[in-house]
Amino acid sequence: MCGEVQVVKEETDRLVVLVLDGDPDPFLMVINLDALNQQHH
Known part of the structure; x- marks a missing residue:
């Protein structure tokens, strides 16, 4: 998955x-950073 994304908020x-x-x-698309952080630990 590779595309052009722009951070809105x-x-x-x-x-x-x-x-x-x-x-x-x-x-x-909303990316939940808490969920991402939990996957790494």
């Missing part, structure tokens, strides 16, 4: 990004 526990080359349309 950056918060302490999550990122809101816009996937510019989404299929079929660009879409917003």
Whole structure:
């Protein structure tokens, strides 16, 4: 998965990004940073 993304909003526990080359349309995606951090430990 590789595409052009643009960070719309950056918060302490999550990122809101816009996937510019989404299929079929660009879409917003919320990345929960807490969940990502838990996977690494």
